[in-house]
Amino acid sequence: MNEIKLLGKKPTRHGFGEGLVVLGEKYDNVIVLGGDITGSVMTSYFQERFPERFFSIGVAEQNATTIAAGFALSGKIAFFASYSAFSAFRNADQLRISIAYNDVNVKIGGGHSGITVGPDGATHQALEEISFVRTLPNMTLVVPCDYLETKKATIAIGEKFGPCFIRFGRSAVPMFTTDETPFEIGKANILREGKDVAIVACGLLVWEALLAAEELSKKGINARVINNHTIKPIDVETLVNAARDCGCIVTAEEHQVHGGLGGAVAEVIVKNYPVPMEFVGVRDKFGCSGEPEELMVKFGLTWKEIYASALKAIERKDKGFIGLRQVKDVEDYKE
Amino acid sequence: MALEVTFSDKTFDNKRRKPEEFSEIALEIRRDIIKSLYLAKSGHSGGTLGTSDIFSVLFFGGVMKYNPKKPDWNERDRFVLSAGHLCPVLYSTLARAGYYSTEELYRLRKYGSRLQGHPGFDMKLPGIESSTGSLGQGISIAVGMAMSDKLVDKNNRRVFALTGDGEVEEGVVWEAAMAAGNYKLDNLCWILDNNDCQIDGRVKDVMSIYPVDKKFEAFRFDVINIDGHNYTEIINAFNKFISNNESKIGKPTVIIAKTIMGKGVSFMEDKYIWHGNPPNEEQAKIALEELM
Ligand SMILES: Cc1ncc(C[n+]2csc(CCOP(=O)(O)OP(=O)(O)O)c2C)c(N)n1
Numbered sequence: 001m002n003e004i005k006l007l008g009k010k011p012t013r014h015g016f017g018e019g020l021v022v023l024g025e026k027y028d029n030v031i032v033l034g035g036d037i038t039g040s041v042m043t044s045y046f047q048e049r050f051p052e053r054f055f056s057i058g059v060a061e062q063n064a065t066t067i068a069a070g071f072a073l074s075g076k077i078a079f080f081a082s083y084s085a086f087s088a089f090r091n092a093d094q095l096r097i098s099i100a101y102n103d104v105n106v107k108i109g110g111g112h113s114g115i116t117v118g119p120d121g122a123t124h125q126a127l128e129e130i131s132f133v134r135t136l137p138n139m140t141l142v143v144p145c146d147y148l149e150t151k152k153a154t155i156a157i158g159e160k161f162g163p164c165f166i167r168f169g170r171s172a173v174p175m176f177t178t179d180e181t182p183f184e185i186g187k188a189n190i191l192r193e194g195k196d197v198a199i200v201a202c203g204l205l206v207w208e209a210l211l212a213a214e215e216l217s218k219k220g221i222n223a224r225v226i227n228n229h230t231i232k233p234i235d236v237e238t239l240v241n242a243a244r245d246c247g248c249i250v251t252a253e254e255h256q257v258h259g260g261l262g263g264a265v266a267e268v269i270v271k272n273y274p275v276p277m278e279f280v281g282v283r284d285k286f287g288c289s290g291e292p293e294e295l296m297v298k299f300g301l302t303w304k305e306i307y308a309s310a311l312k313a314i315e316r317k318d319k320g321f322i323g324l325r326q327v328k329d330v331e332d333y334k335e
Numbered sequence: 336m337a338l339e340v341t342f343s344d345k346t347f348d349n350k351r352r353k354p355e356e357f358s359e360i361a362l363e364i365r366r367d368i369i370k371s372l373y374l375a376k377s378g379h380s381g382g383t384l385g386t387s388d389i390f391s392v393l394f395f396g397g398v399m400k401y402n403p404k405k406p407d408w409n410e411r412d413r414f415v416l417s418a419g420h421l422c423p424v425l426y427s428t429l430a431r432a433g434y435y436s437t438e439e440l441y442r443l444r445k446y447g448s449r450l451q452g453h454p455g456f457d458m459k460l461p462g463i464e465s466s467t468g469s470l471g472q473g474i475s476i477a478v479g480m481a482m483s484d485k486l487v488d489k490n491n492r493r494v495f496a497l498t499g500d501g502e503v504e505e506g507v508v509w510e511a512a513m514a515a516g517n518y519k520l521d522n523l524c525w526i527l528d529n530n531d532c533q534i535d536g537r538v539k540d541v542m543s544i545y546p547v548d549k550k551f552e553a554f555r556f557d558v559i560n561i562d563g564h565n566y567t568e569i570i571n572a573f574n575k576f577i578s579n580n581e582s583k584i585g586k587p588t589v590i591i592a593k594t595i596m597g598k599g600v601s602f603m604e605d606k607y608i609w610h611g612n613p614p615n616e617e618q619a620k621i622a623l624e625e626l627m
Pocket of ligand 1: 036037061090381382418420469470471498499500502528530532533534610
């Protein structure tokens with residue numbers, strides 16, 4: 001495995017915008033709908049390049065979602081992107097019926113996701129979309145980890161028939177994947193080998209997981225780091241292997257701990273190979289205004305929490321805990 | 336020279352005033368907006384400056400009934416900022432009305448501040464009636480409040496709400512309008528900030544809402560068209576609403592206020608790129624000079 005290096009910082013939304021242009025060049029049936037924030041979610045790149053295939057819908061996410069379904073039912077690959085807060089929730093019913101139930105070729109971009117939206121505050125910090133979107137039948141859900149992977153993932157969902165949702169963010173975040181890093185929908189990437197604990201992360205937290213693994217290695221602990229970029233369909237094989245090989249798992253996501261990546265992984269693990277699990281994410285709270293990196297610290301979304309959770313998971317494994325915790329842990333479980 | 340920002344602790348009474356008396360108040364609010372956004376390094380300059388004249392009359396012209404010392408007073412009129420991103424103008428207004436100290440304006444959009452990037456009800460900032468920021472929801476909440484006042488509690492309270500003109504592209508806005516007309520909510524005063532600017536461009540180009548007055552008429556509103564920077568017209572519009580309410584006209588009122596995005600700062604005026612940007616140091620200096 002190649003050494004992973006920090007290659008600079010760039011917002012993942014740029015990868016989305018560039019991916020759309022690549023798709024537009026390759027397929028003349030790609031159309032994009034704008035929701036008055038085209039310069040924020042970078043659909044503006046596509047608009048500049050293919051103005052005849054770009055349509056402004058205004059601030060009307062419900063309408064844009066169903067209009068996309070209409071385009072898809074007319075043979076188009078239809079993209080609509082807004083902030084995740086509005087392209088996963090304002091239009092939730094439309095996503096469920098017109099997109100997922102119809103099983104049409106619509107791709108939804110959820111930009112400005114997570115706490116790292118920063119100063120805009122709680123209303124704009126979507127921390128619940130993974131939970132909602134992954135429960136929709138027929139839906140594919142990807143949460144890429146950096147700029148380049150977002151570009152690859154955008155192209156990949158464009159080329160996969162059916163409803164897809166891609167989640168990305170606003171602020172500049174570490175870049176560390178390269179042209180050589182594989183990306184295949186539904187196939188998680190093992191970024192670092194290890195057998196003491198498996199850290200399964202998505203999005204921005206993949207980088208933090210790598211940092212945590214580096215710190216753990218200084219204590220002689222070898223962590224396996226898995227970039228679980230596809231939440232649905234989830235890579236059961238890679239996860240079950242991780243449980244078997246490592247004996248405990250930590251999940252990490254820029255999302256509520258309830259029902260997100262952690263929930264998705266737990267469903268697989270509990271059914272197939274129960275091992276102790278710890279969950280890093282936002283603990284049942286709304287966000288608030290602040291600087292992105294400040295909020296990552298305040299909400300416990302850094303390598304430090306992953307590191308601490310890994311130690312806890314290993315301790316539980318070593319004490320022979322399998323699924324259930326001891327009674328004294330119940331309090332802690334409630335948090 | 337580096338820009339040093341201070342906020343005066345001046346407050347204003349809420350009383351009937353002559354039109355020319357509002358310019359001083361509006362200037363104070365506009366300066367607060369520039370300063371607080373400059374310190375925050377993010378936020379929305381355009382719509383906040385553009386609605387400062389309306390806020391001055393609404394809160395300091397004896398239009399709304401409220402008591403800053405008793406924000407929960409159950410006879411107060413309520414104001415819902417449906418266009419939640421415009422909160423810096425409301426934060427300044429509430430501070431200048433005496434709801435809380437102007438000291439809080441230093442910490443707009445900072446971690447731990449009650450002045451969230453979009454109004455957060457969880458912060459318990461006095462004067463904030465609901466979380467808003469997801470466009471279209473506030474006006475529907477205002478309709479619910481007006482229904483509760485008029486149809487259930489049968490009291491004399493009034494509900495005011497302000498939406499942007501890009502905001503009214505949201506479908507729920509028109510569902511709210513239909514309900515307001517249907518329930519004859521003559522205790523509801525809807526202010527439409529019609530600057531014809533939104534994020535991606537002119538409202539008429541992004542998704543035209545026009546003719547917007549005819550739409551409200553069709554939804555059974557009393558429609559009042561005004562210049563949103565002319566104090567006499569703003570005062571008269573609110574007076575008309577109050578008489579609509581007192582005479583139980585059986586219709587909600589909408590004030591369609593033609594405004595200029597960024598009003599008062601020459602390089603921001605009527606430029607939609609100022610929808611969501613703060614001034615940098617240089618720009619803040621020039622803006623504050625113009626707002627003397
Ligand atoms: C439901 C929803 N969709 C999108 C946004 C992002 N957004 C914030 S302000 C805005 C434009 C609103 O335009 P307008 O109402 O005219 O306000 P102005 O530009 O005059 O400040 C948009 C799209 C949002 N806050 N809520």
